[in-house]
Amino acid sequence: MRQLTRCALVLALSLTGHVAAASEAAWSALKDGSVVLFRHANAPGGGDPPGFKLGDCSTQRNLDDSGRAQARRIGEQFRQRGIKVGAVLSSQWCRARETAELAFPGMARDDANFNSFFDDRSSEPAQTAQALATLRRWRGPGVLVVTTHQVNISALTGVTPVSGEGVVVAPTRDGVEVLGRLPP
Numbered sequence: 001m002r003q004l005t006r007c008a009l010v011l012a013l014s015l016t017g018h019v020a021a022a023s024e025a026a027w028s029a030l031k032d033g034s035v036v037l038f039r040h041a042n043a044p045g046g047g048d049p050p051g052f053k054l055g056d057c058s059t060q061r062n063l064d065d066s067g068r069a070q071a072r073r074i075g076e077q078f079r080q081r082g083i084k085v086g087a088v089l090s091s092q093w094c095r096a097r098e099t100a101e102l103a104f105p106g107m108a109r110d111d112a113n114f115n116s117f118f119d120d121r122s123s124e125p126a127q128t129a130q131a132l133a134t135l136r137r138w139r140g141p142g143v144l145v146v147t148t149h150q151v152n153i154s155a156l157t158g159v160t161p162v163s164g165e166g167v168v169v170a171p172t173r174d175g176v177e178v179l180g181r182l183p184p
Helices: 002-029 065-080 094-103 121-137 150-157
Strands: 035-039 085-090 108-110 143-148 166-172 175-182
Touching: 002 166, 002 175, 035 150, 035 175, 065 094, 085 094, 094 108, 094 143, 121 143, 121 150, 121 166, 121 175, 150 166, 150 175
Parallel strands: 035 143, 085 108, 085 143
Antiparallel strands: 035 166, 166 175
C-alpha cells in the first residue's frame, strides 16, 4: 500500500510539472495579435434561472466572491507578465461582463457574438461563424481578450474550459488553432 501511495505521489508531481510547463507555453504564446478566450469566472450553478433577462443582473447567475477574486487574478497575471491587452470583448451576460471588468478595468466592450447560446442551440452555427470572423479580424496591437461562455469556447475550439480558464488561439482559414490553455 505504501508503494502504491508513493507511486501516486510521483505521478501527481510529474503531472503538475507538465501542467505548469503547458501553462507557461500558453502564456508564451500570447504575443501581439494573439487571442485568448476566457470562460467567465466562477458563477455557481449551470445555465440561467427561469425568468432570466439579459439586461437585469438580478435575474442571472452571477459571480460569487471566489469568481470575483478569480477574475482579478486573471488581470493580475497579465500585468505581472507584461502582456499588453489591446482590446477586451465580452458577452452581454453579467457574469462575463463582470469578469472582464474586474480583470481589465475600463476596457470591456460588449459583443453579442460571444453571448451564450446554451438555451438556444439553433443560433450556434451563425453566432459561431460571426464570432470566428471577429477573431480573424484581430491584428493587434496587443492581445484580444474575450470573456464568454463554455458553449461558445467549445464551439470555436473543441475545448471545454472550466470557469476562469483561458484558451489561447490563433485564427486560421478553417477555424482556430488552440495554442494552449491558461488555468484559472
